[in-house]
Amino acid sequence: MPQLVFGIAQRTIVRLFDRVRFLTTPAFSYTRQRTSNRWSDAESRVLSQKYAELGAEWDTISRSIPGRTPDACSYRSRFLGLTTNLALTKSTTPVRWTEEDDQLLRKQFGIYGRRWTFLATRFFPNRSDFQLSSRWKTTLKDKSCGKWTSEESERLKIAVAKYGVSNWVSVARDVNTRTACQCRAKIYASDSSVKKGRFTKAEDDFILAAYNRYKGDWIAIADDLYKVFGHRRISKQCVSRYYNYLNPELVKGPYTLEEQEALIGAYYQYEGRLCEIARALPQRSYKMHEYQLEKLKRMGRILPVGVKKIGSGGLIQ
Structure with a gap:
């Protein structure tokens, strides 16, 4: 009996010791010093190579890059396009942004807005949607968001009177603080000619044909729809209708x-x-x-x- 009690007490002490050691021993990935410096090309190359070898083993990968935590490596991999679906067909070699790249992104963002996947597919074949989004948010974004000021509305009114409702890039340039998409949406939000609600069969057929003709240029598609039907559907409505209902590649019917x-x-x-x-x-x-x-x-x-x-x-x- 005393031996049994002693054995139970001994096992209890061992378990308590292991528990205390587990709670008081810091994990490697959390004690390593982090760096706030920008990633170098050499670090990005190591990350790309290690990801190709190991996959998403971020703790193991981070040990090959001094000063970088697993979370930092995971985030950087998305920035480089390593872990996005779109990046599976794209180069994983880090490429510096040029002034021409920035100008192209500014121009196309002014036309298409935050359609990062579309922009990457059509205009930036070697970059992922995440790379475009990050570049815009961290470096290029200089436009206002939120409620329009009276000064902005007045500049918009003057610009529309000058250029009409078909040259939104020029309108946005004169407004200066808003994108072409924002200007167009602002005008049409209060336009009684913008039709809301269900799309007709004729509108659906027109959007399908126009999509093949304009290859996804939704502003042109919306403008042509207005010319044909006499009422407006803004580009956002046309985009949503196509990708959510009309896209012939979609599987229809109940989910298996x-x-x-x-x-x-x-x-x-x-x-x-x-x-x-x-x-x-x-x-x-x-x-x-x-x-x-x-x-x-x-x-x-x-x-x-x-x-x-x-x-x-x-x-x-």
Whole structure:
């Protein structure tokens, strides 16, 4: 009996010692000194090489780049286009931005707005959508957001009177603090000729034909729709209609069981971010995924992000 008590006490002490050691020993990745310096070309090359060898093993990769944490390596990989779906067909070699690149991005952003995937595919074949977004936000963004001031509205009114409603790049240049897309949306937001609500079959057929003719130039498509039907649909309406309903590459009909499982997996992987889910599962549209996720939530098959079902007995965090 005394031996049994002694053995239990000994095991308890060992467990307590292991527990204390676990709680008081700092993890390697959190004790390493971080650097706030910009990434060098050499560091980016090492990151690209290690990612090609190891995949997304960020803790292991970070040990090859002194002063960089796993999170920093993961974020940098997205900036370089290593871990985005779009980047699978693009070069992973870091390429410096030139003044010509910046000018092209400013010009096309003024026309198309924040359509990063479209801009990358059409105008920047060696860069990912994430690279364009980051370049804009960190370096090039100099336009206002939010409510228009009275001075901006007055400049817009004068510019539209000067250039009309077809040369939005020139209008935006005169306004100076807003993009072409913002100027166009501001004018048409209060325009009674802008039609809201359901699209007709004739409008759908026109958008499909115009998409093939203009190769995704939505401002031109919206302008032609106005000439044909006599009412306006802004470019954003046309974009949404095509990509959510008309795109012939979309799979129609109820989701299969395999599609539901893939959608649930993507929901947890991307923490509910619909844009990334739609990019990962392009056979269905953003709206289709949105509606299906709501249905799965009502059925109890999807739980809040970070919580997953296990078997039939409980939850894990």
